[in-house]
Amino acid sequence: MKIVAADVFVTSPSRNFVTLRITTEDGVTGIGDATLNGRELAVAAYLKEHVAQLLIGKDPHRIEDTWQFLYRSSYWRRGPVTMAAIAAVDMALWDIKGKLAGMPVYQLLGGASRNGLRAYGHASGSDIESLFDSVREHLELGYKSIRIQTAVPGIKAVYGVAAQAQASGERYDYEPAGRGAFPVEEDWDTRAYLRHLPTVFEAVRNEFGPELPLLHDGHHRMTPIQAAKLGKALEPYDLFWLEDCTPAENQEGLRLVRQHTTTPLAIGEIFNTVWDYQTLIKEQLIDYVRAASTHFGGISPLKKVMDFAAQYQIKSGFHGPTDISPVGFAAQLHVGLAIHNYGIQEYMQHSDKTNEVFEQSMTFVDGYLHPGDKPGIGVEFNEEAAAAYPYQQAYLPYNRLVDGTVHDW
Ligand SMILES: O=C(O)[C@@H](O)[C@@H](O)[C@H](O)[C@H](O)CO
Known part of the structure; x- marks a missing residue:
């Protein structure tokens, strides 16, 4: 053939x-x-x-x-x-x-190791009340684990906080890429963030109790010693994970973070190959692999990195924002269902328009994802529907500190 x-x-x-x-x-x-x-x-x-x-x-x-x-x-x-x-x-x-x-692809990867895949959603708010509303909304949607992102006093725009309520069918928890010819500039102050975040987690724990698994994304903005300080400060709130606490290319930096905190660490959404994880896995500097099938060379290397990670009791936490298409998302659901060391799957939910172009067979029931049992990946591409939505230039934002220095976003 x-x-x-x-x-x-x-x-x-x-x-x-x-x-x-x-x-x-x-x-x-x-x-x-x-x-x-x-x-x-x-x-x-x-x-x-x-x-x-x-x-x-x-x-x-x-x-x-x-x-x-x-x-x-x-x-x-x-x-x-x-x-x-x-x-x-x-x-x-x-x-x-x-x-x-x-x-279905998961059968070819060894068959199902579980009935469904635990997912986490993105709650966010510009203040505590709107954050609580967002957590409640996610609980109603069935999510059993929730990522918490909030505004920081004194900072105009912060990664992970939904700017406004979305119109029906446009349910984006947070869509960072702005359409236009130049990236939007945001501002950042790490000290203000480090002071504020533990108070937010304290409030969330007081409101929602000790059971609910909570996650947080630092989005590459801290130095190793700042990340160590945050991990330590968050220990009383028992996070499921602290994600991207430092810029991922400095793998050795995680040694310092690890020395100081038992808050579990997740990293790797910007990694492209198994080799990017070599030090982190061999030295057990992380607890969750954040790779996405789409940016990591596909299903084959994702399965390989997870088999490597399994020898060190490191689990999966594949990157699943809406910029991974329904095809890439379903592809990693097949891997997640088949591997033994599955951890959790990020799930933001695509818009109705996206679902019109990519007809999906995956399901999300009572907090658990499943790729479905159609032969192959289980997503059909509707070429005609796709043609109605031509490419539009869009950029991710970037950060500057108060003195004008460009900072990690
Ligand atoms: O954890 C996450 O999902 C993020 O870090 C992403 O939203 C990331 O900002 C986007 O994928 C960038 O395109």
Whole structure:
């Protein structure tokens, strides 16, 4: 069997998505997600100009061989653009394999290790009352674990806090990428944040009790010693995890954080390869792997990093914001269902427009996700609906400190 076509689609139903569709000579199709928030067209060009023609004539069954060929033959390894492109090919080939086998992808990865996947949602508020309302809303939706993000007094805009109530069908807990020709500038003050956050967690614990698993995302903005201080200060509130407490590229920095706190740590949404996790896993500097299938080279390497992490009792906590398309999201649900060391899945929920373009078969019932039992990944791409939503330029925001210095966002 041979691949006869590889088509790339860029569509913007509420937000931008890059999708690859591979077609075999028998007319079987597979789809993959190549969305890289704010840099979508770079991945689309990488796929269209450099990868599509290499796939024509290849045997779609040879997933590992095609992955290694794309990774090694380019010579220039790693990086988010390359790895998102390879991820889309990998997912599309798993999708095809599942369709040909008549099985959902999780069956091909070893079968289900659990009945459903525990998910967490994003509660946020500009003050304590609106935060409590948001937590209640998420509990009503069935979430059994909740991420807490709040405004910080004195700071105008903070990562993770929904700016306004969304219109019906546009349920975004938080959508950071703003449409426009230049990134929005936000401000930041770490000392104000460090003073404020423990008081927020104290209030949430007092209101919602000790049982509810609570998470928080530091979004790369602290130095190791600041992160250590925060982890320690949050210990009385028993967090499920503190995420991205420091910029991820400084792996050694986590040693310092670890020396000072028992708050569990999650990191890695900006990682692209298994090698980015080498030190963190071998030295047990983290508790949860935050990779996303879309930015990590697809289903194949995600399964590999989790098997490596399993030897160190490190669990999954795959990145699941709305900038991972329903295809990439479903792809990692299959991995999560199959692996033994599943931890939790971030789940923000896509908009109605997105769901019109990507018809999903996954379910979210009583706080648990399931990828569904359709052969392959279980998502259908509606090309006609996609064409009605052309690409729109969008950028993630960036931060400046009070003196004008650019800071991690
Ligand atoms: O934990 C998360 O979900 C975030 O860190 C993301 O929302 C991140 O900001 C976006 O994926 C950026 O595109």
